[in-house]
Amino acid sequence: MCLIHLDSDAGVPQVVAAIARRSIARQTSATGFARNNIFQMVAVEGFCQGLLSQLLQTSKADPDPSEVSESFVLDAALGRRTQLLKGLPATCTVEENAAAGLSVYTFNVTLSPMSSEGVEILPTIVNSNPLTEAFDIESKGNLEYRVVTTGNPVLDYETMPKSFDLQIFVEDTSGRTDLNILTVRVIDKNERPVFRGNIAIQTVMIYVLEGTPPERIYQVSATDPENAELKYSLLPASVPFLVLESGDIFSTKEFDYEKDQRCYFLNITVTDPDGLNSTKTVNINVINIDDERPYFITKQRIYRIPEEQSPGTFVANITAKDPDDEDSPSRLFYSIQSSDRYFSINPSTGVLQVTGRIDRDAFPLRLHPNISVIVRVEDSPSGGNASEMEITIIIDDINDNPPECNPSAFRNEADENTIAGTFLLDLRNYCKDIDVDPSNNQFNFTGLSGFGSNNFALESAVSGRLVMTESIDLENPANLGVEVYSLTVRVQDIACPSYSDIIYIYIRIKPVNEFFPVFSNLSYEFSVPEIAKGDVKILARLDYETTQKHILTVQASDQEKTVTASVTVNVLEVNDEEPVCSPNFYSFQIPVSLAVGTNINGFRIECKDRDSDPRSFRYFINEGNVNNHFTFSPSAGSNVSRLILASRFDYESGLDTNWVYRLRVHITDDNLLSTRDKSAHLIKTGTVTLSIRVIPNPTTVITTTPSFTVVTKRENLYSDSAWYVPFVITLGSLLLLGLLGYLGFLLMTWVRTRRPPAGRADGTPLINAPEKKKPKKEVVVTMTKLNTVFDGEARDPVTGKMYEFNTLSGARRWKKSNELLQLVPAMQVTSSGADDGGQETDRAEATSKKEPSRKMKEPTAEAKPAAKPSAE
Numbered sequence: 001m002c003l004i005h006l007d008s009d010a011g012v013p014q015v016v017a018a019i020a021r022r023s024i025a026r027q028t029s030a031t032g033f034a035r036n037n038i039f040q041m042v043a044v045e046g047f048c049q050g051l052l053s054q055l056l057q058t059s060k061a062d063p064d065p066s067e068v069s070e071s072f073v074l075d076a077a078l079g080r081r082t083q084l085l086k087g088l089p090a091t092c093t094v095e096e097n098a099a100a101g102l103s104v105y106t107f108n109v110t111l112s113p114m115s116s117e118g119v120e121i122l123p124t125i126v127n128s129n130p131l132t133e134a135f136d137i138e139s140k141g142n143l144e145y146r147v148v149t150t151g152n153p154v155l156d157y158e159t160m161p162k163s164f165d166l167q168i169f170v171e172d173t174s175g176r177t178d179l180n181i182l183t184v185r186v187i188d189k190n191e192r193p194v195f196r197g198n199i200a201i202q203t204v205m206i207y208v209l210e211g212t213p214p215e216r217i218y219q220v221s222a223t224d225p226e227n228a229e230l231k232y233s234l235l236p237a238s239v240p241f242l243v244l245e246s247g248d249i250f251s252t253k254e255f256d257y258e259k260d261q262r263c264y265f266l267n268i269t270v271t272d273p274d275g276l277n278s279t280k281t282v283n284i285n286v287i288n289i290d291d292e293r294p295y296f297i298t299k300q301r302i303y304r305i306p307e308e309q310s311p312g313t314f315v316a317n318i319t320a321k322d323p324d325d326e327d328s329p330s331r332l333f334y335s336i337q338s339s340d341r342y343f344s345i346n347p348s349t350g351v352l353q354v355t356g357r358i359d360r361d362a363f364p365l366r367l368h369p370n371i372s373v374i375v376r377v378e379d380s381p382s383g384g385n386a387s388e389m390e391i392t393i394i395i396d397d398i399n400d401n402p403p404e405c406n407p408s409a410f411r412n413e414a415d416e417n418t419i420a421g422t423f424l425l426d427l428r429n430y431c432k433d434i435d436v437d438p439s440n441n442q443f444n445f446t447g448l449s450g451f452g453s454n455n456f457a458l459e460s461a462v463s464g465r466l467v468m469t470e471s472i473d474l475e476n477p478a479n480l481g482v483e484v485y486s487l488t489v490r491v492q493d494i495a496c497p498s499y500s501d502i503i504y505i506y507i508r509i510k511p512v513n514e515f516f517p518v519f520s521n522l523s524y525e526f527s528v529p530e531i532a533k534g535d536v537k538i539l540a541r542l543d544y545e546t547t548q549k550h551i552l553t554v555q556a557s558d559q560e561k562t563v564t565a566s567v568t569v570n571v572l573e574v575n576d577e578e579p580v581c582s583p584n585f586y587s588f589q590i591p592v593s594l595a596v597g598t599n600i601n602g603f604r605i606e607c608k609d610r611d612s613d614p615r616s617f618r619y620f621i622n623e624g625n626v627n628n629h630f631t632f633s634p635s636a637g638s639n640v641s642r643l644i645l646a647s648r649f650d651y652e653s654g655l656d657t658n659w660v661y662r663l664r665v666h667i668t669d670d671n672l673l674s675t676r677d678k679s680a681h682l683i684k685t686g687t688v689t690l691s692i693r694v695i696p697n698p699t700t701v702i703t704t705t706p707s708f709t710v711v712t713k714r715e716n717l718y719s720d721s722a723w724y725v726p727f728v729i730t731l732g733s734l735l736l737l738g739l740l741g742y743l744g745f746l747l748m749t750w751v752r753t754r755r756p757p758a759g760r761a762d763g764t765p766l767i768n769a770p771e772k773k774k775p776k777k778e779v780v781v782t783m784t785k786l787n788t789v790f791d792g793e794a795r796d797p798v799t800g801k802m803y804e805f806n807t808l809s810g811a812r813r814w815k816k817s818n819e820l821l822q823l824v825p826a827m828q829v830t831s832s833g834a835d836d837g838g839q840e841t842d843r844a845e846a847t848s849k850k851e852p853s854r855k856m857k858e859p860t861a862e863a864k865p866a867a868k869p870s871a872e
Helices: 002-008 014-029 031-035 044-061 070-077 675-680 724-754 839-848 862-867
Strands: 090-095 104-110 119-129 135-142 143-148 163-172 177-187 195-198 204-209 215-220 221-223 231-235 241-243 248-251 263-271 275-285 302-306 313-317 335-336 344-347 351-354 369-376 388-398 409-415 423-426 443-450 456-458 463-467 483-494 499-510 522-529 548-556 562-572 581-582 584-590 600-610 618-623 632-633 639-643 660-668 686-694 778-783 794-796 802-805 812-814 824-830
Touching: 090 104, 104 177, 119 143, 135 163, 135 335, 195 275, 204 215, 215 675, 231 241, 241 263, 302 313, 335 344, 344 369, 409 423, 443 456, 443 794, 581 686, 584 600, 584 794, 600 660, 600 686, 618 632, 632 660, 686 794
Parallel strands: 090 177, 204 275, 302 388, 409 499, 522 562, 584 686
Antiparallel strands: 104 143, 119 163, 135 143, 163 177, 195 221, 215 248, 231 263, 241 248, 263 275, 313 351, 335 369, 344 351, 369 388, 423 463, 443 483, 456 463, 483 499, 548 562, 581 600, 600 639, 618 660, 632 639, 660 686, 778 824, 794 802, 802 812
16 A cells, blocks of 8 residues: 555655655565454554655655665654664574574563553564574563564575574554564574485394305495595494495305395494484394205115116105205105106105016116116206215015916927927926026926826926827827827926016827728719819819819829829819800090980890890990980890980970980890799899080081072080170171272162163164173171180081080080181182072071171181082
């Protein structure tokens, strides 16, 4: 409001008004001044009026702007001011970091005689320079007041201003006011050093790997508020660490986790020059690393087990320890380094067990029964510190093998009438027990048995010698005609569990040649089917049609005496020959319109059979006769038969869909056999294969005039997608018709101009003109050859000529081996008809006018034969 007066009152010099505005603005912006609403308590209107009057009076002298100060303006504004604040202005000091409520300065308030009721506005800090809330005024009673610290904020010499000007305002009940300044100076105080970083807020954990050489492991950092030089020290002094003046902590030795202390607590102290210090703790832990080799605690090195232990049998428990794992269960890994096929070790527990068959009786254990195994222990599965130990397992022999004889079956011979006591066989020479230990490989021979065993005996159980006890005469009826004696002998272990084996002995009693061989008859005769086999073996196939009788001479001999006999073998006839037909394969084409009953292409089949009558043949079409279009006539009773069309083709209604028929014809030779004979005799079958292709639209010849023949042939020369072909043909036809029409018009015009004048009434010509010859008629036949694949051929039933066709599109052409694919130029066929054949000529002319541009897909070489008149 005062600023408004200053701006609106023209009597105040501009310099003075500017200084007043600046002073008032600074006072009103102060926190204390604004907080206590001083202008509201100072009677703003009177204050402003007094300020303006004082400014007007003092400005008459027109002072120099540099001499007009804010204090002058403030004094002018407080023209009614009285000295109420006793002891102010003043200057005092306070130490930094002073606690809240500390008394900084004490002053009194002196009331004027007019102020009987006391203080209206208590002493208040209306402003501070610089601005702060670190101070406040408290009453001590009896108009005595003191300035105290608030602790908000705490005074800090290093970071805050060093001096504060506090403006203190007071007003009594009579309206008298006073405003004075108290200057408070902050005094520096020596403070403790302060740690920085993580160590300032927590205990620092440092980890040192064992085996690490002495080195710097950490750096502590501290600062002094007074920026003094600091020193570091640590306790206890006996630890293997040191701290430098820079705060770097070094280790002084290489730690061994297994031998040294594993945890250290260092008290790091930082001290300033005045002896003030701060202490923090650093915890150093030594970390164990895998640097020690595990060692075996199993002392036993030799073990003994019997052979033939089952897989999984426990052998030994190999254990080890790792110095790196003294405080926890060792995590070790066991393995077998030697390539051993008998044992394995559990990688986690170290249990050694049997994994393969251990045969003490087989090599190499038969010679060296000791097995050496190298066991390795590691402290890491991927290969770490390791130790190895060799253990030896001794394999003991057990009686696990029965005695064996090789061979286990013996075949021996003895002549009949061999005397008793004759030695036949020594079994011990062929038998043995492979057990290594002598106590396990002893055996005996016992239990001689078998049919006729009473004729033989063993000398003793130990020797195993077989001898004859009685002579044997094969011709003696008491011997029952036995020539081979089957004996069994048991060979058995002496030691338990007494394994045994059986020996088989076959003794053949050889007859002595005492008699001549004798045939029961002097000659023999047999009848044998030509396809049989018998005791008299056939070395070559019998063929009745070649030889009906074989005479043999059979000789019997016992190598000393010989006798002969005659054998006649009659060969019986058997139906073993199959019909053979000619031709056995044939391929031909027929038109779709072939009449029923027609002998197809004159085809006939003629069959022969070496062992069957020509009337015995029967004809069957077993495969490929779809809708039964084909049959053979006669179907039986003849060796010659013809292929007949039995029913017409019907493709239009969809009954027939096949255009190619592959017939498989069976010809059997059973026509003359009765039902009873058929079951008792062999029946042979011959086969013929026929390939028949049905031609949908065969080529035809159209006769036009007696003088020439025009052959027309239509052919699908393009695929369905070739839309441009009919377009080009249509366009060319229209252009050709237009050209022909134009030529016809010109011809008619020329004829009119050349027509003779009309004759006289009596019919006598005016001019004896020569007789006009009739113009020759020309028929233009255009033949075009395009690239079409012709995959079939057939014979034209009209002309008898061969033609080719496309099975998909139906396109056809006359067959010619040396034909080239080319565009044949138009050819002219001139009529040679006589003049008196006018009626036929007119018919030909009409025909040529109807078909002026027939297109024909025929080579030039075949145009001449096609022009001949057809007999049909």
